[in-house]
Amino acid sequence: MRLAGRDSRKLSRKHIRFEKSEDDSMPPFLMKHGWFQRADSLPLDEVMAVFMPRGRSYTGFDQVEIYCHGGAEVVKLLLEELLRSGARAAEPGEFTRLAFLSGRIDLAKAEAVAEMIEARTANSLEAAREHLTGAYSEHIDMLRNGLVAVLAEIEASIDFPEEEIAPDGGKTLADDLEKLIEQVAELKDSYSSGRILRDGFRIVIGGRPNAGKSTLFNLLLKQERALVTEQPGTTRDYLSEWIEIEGVPVNLIDTAGLRLGGSRIEKAGQNIARKLIDKSDLLIWVVDMSRKRWRAELKSDLQDLKANHILLVGNKIDALTKPLELGCFSPSAESVMISCRSGEGLDRFSRMLASIIMASVSDMTSGLIVTSARHKQKLTRALSRMKKAGRMLKRSESPELIGFELKQAVVELDELTGRIYNDEILERIFSKFCIGK
Numbered sequence: 248m249r250l251a252g253r254d255s256r257k258l259s260r261k262h263i264r265f266e267k268s269e270d271d272s273m274p275p276f277l278m279k280h281g282w283f284q285r286a287d288s289l290p291l292d293e294v295m296a297v298f299m300p301r302g303r304s305y306t307g308f309d310q311v312e313i314y315c316h317g318g319a320e321v322v323k324l325l326l327e328e329l330l331r332s333g334a335r336a337a338e339p340g341e342f343t344r345l346a347f348l349s350g351r352i353d354l355a356k357a358e359a360v361a362e363m364i365e366a367r368t369a370n371s372l373e374a375a376r377e378h379l380t381g382a383y384s385e386h387i388d389m390l391r392n393g394l395v396a397v398l399a400e401i402e403a404s405i406d407f408p409e410e411e412i413a414p415d416g417g418k419t420l421a422d423d424l425e426k427l428i429e430q431v432a433e434l435k436d437s438y439s440s441g442r443i444l445r446d447g448f449r450i451v452i453g454g455r456p457n458a459g460k461s462t463l464f465n466l467l468l469k470q471e472r473a474l475v476t477e478q479p480g481t482t483r484d485y486l487s488e489w490i491e492i493e494g495v496p497v498n499l500i501d502t503a504g505l506r507l508g509g510s511r512i513e514k515a516g517q518n519i520a521r522k523l524i525d526k527s528d529l530l531i532w533v534v535d536m537s538r539k540r541w542r543a544e545l546k547s548d549l550q551d552l553k554a555n556h557i558l559l560v561g562n563k564i565d566a567l568t569k570p571l572e573l574g575c576f577s578p579s580a581e582s583v584m585i586s587c588r589s590g591e592g593l594d595r596f597s598r599m600l601a602s603i604i605m606a607s608v609s610d611m612t613s614g615l616i617v618t619s620a621r622h623k624q625k626l627t628r629a630l631s632r633m634k635k636a637g638r639m640l641k642r643s644e645s646p647e648l649i650g651f652e653l654k655q656a657v658v659e660l661d662e663l664t665g666r667i668y669n670d671e672i673l674e675r676i677f678s679k680f681c682i683g684k
């Protein structure tokens with residue numbers, strides 16, 4: 248349990264009876280052993296506790312950590328005692344918010360704390376770690392300083408109008424700005440990988456009823472998770488699970504089969520399936536190739552689908568009566584033929600899946616990656632201001648106007664790192680944290 252604030256040590260000493268009961272002091276960073284007790288001295292749990300003084304704690308404020316037994320009931324009991332004695336329950340992310348407000352960390356690092364906790368794979372963790380170590384903040388600061396330097400030159404020409412931006416001076420300024428624009432653009436573009444590392448690559452398995460979607464879902468999960476029957480319309484709601492492919496977190500979703508008609512429940516499931524398909528990074532469209540009419544069905548289905556990326560999977564090739572005409576499947580889309588029953592083609596399918604996913608996070612190795620939608624928005628806005636300023640500079644427009652655009656770009660970067668913030672921004676960021684962080 249973590250207590251932060253001026254009275255945290257006082258409150259702890261009131262409740263903990265230390266091993267050598269005559270000495271109830273809590274010197275900084277000394278872990279002490281004792282019993283946590285109720286106000287009427289009834290012992291509640293055996294604990295250890297440590298005091299961390301202002302400026303040298305996680306929050307930056309006076310802080311005490313109490314190590315009790317981890318059961319939910321124990322923690323609740325001790326917490327209630329502390330609340331009764333005057334403590335207040337922390338809001339989600341409030342400790343990290345204090346760390347930001349005390350100036351110990353910037354906003355990007357604070358956000359990285361949640362990102363570390365939520366990371367689903369080693370690669371996601373690595374991206375988060377770059378943010379927590381400060382390498383990312385330093386990079387943003389470097390870009391900001393570059394912008395401020397360009398801005399200073401431009402403002403100098405406002406103060407001394409007789410020294411207008413000289414034609415060649417203007418050129419180096421424009422070059423400097425161009426370099427910064429490239430760097431901000433590169434950082435912004437890394438979000439396409441960053442989003443996937445943080446929120447996962449979303450694969451939706453879709454197809455007509457009975458095509459073998461749930462069978463394939465179970466195969467990928469290596470677990471009998473979804474119900475499989477020979478009856479069309481088995482899956483009605485959708486099922487969502489997480490797997491890891493090549494270090495990328497993948498959200499795998501099995502959906503209800505799409506077809507005309509069906510019961511009211513089935514229709515509701517199909518509406519959900521369509522929405523999920525729209526939002527997917529990849530649609531795996533499963534086709535039952537043992538059906539006579541699969542070709543015509545596929546043709547009309549493909550006209551209907553609006554997915555970002557489709558991988559066609561022809562299933563049940565074990566049940567074909569005629570030998571396959573290879574290459575006949577679909578010349579227009581990525582496709583692979585498999586049998587979930589015999590296992591044929593599954594290796595090839597896995598390799599295709601892996602390469603599609605790897606391609607989506609291609610710049611994962613390039614170092615700093617933007618993983619937050621908020622940061623991406625700030626960078627996008629900064630970039631459009633910078634580009635505008637660049638165009639104006641080339642046309643030798645008024646330095647006041649150019650300066651204004653650059654100042655706004657700096658503001659965007661400052662809001663990213665938290666140099667500038669308001670309660671609304673903080674609320675939005677920290678409300679997503681869990682309690683106690």
Ligand SMILES: Nc1nc2c(ncn2[C@@H]2O[C@H](COP(=O)(O)OP(=O)(O)OP(=O)(O)O)[C@@H](O)[C@H]2O)c(=O)[nH]1
Pocket residue numbers: 454455456457458459460461462463474475476477478479480481482483502503504505562563564565566585586587588589
């Ligand atoms: N012969 C053969 N049968 C398969 C294969 N894959 C799945 N099946 C069978 O096809 C039937 C339907 O499989 P499901 O996985 O439930 O199909 P689905 O697409 O999830 O069906 P709905 O949820 O009803 O839309 C089951 O009887 C499976 O055993 C395969 O590769 N070959």
Ligand SMILES: [Mg+2]
Pocket residue numbers: 460461462473474481482502
């Ligand atoms: Mg199913």
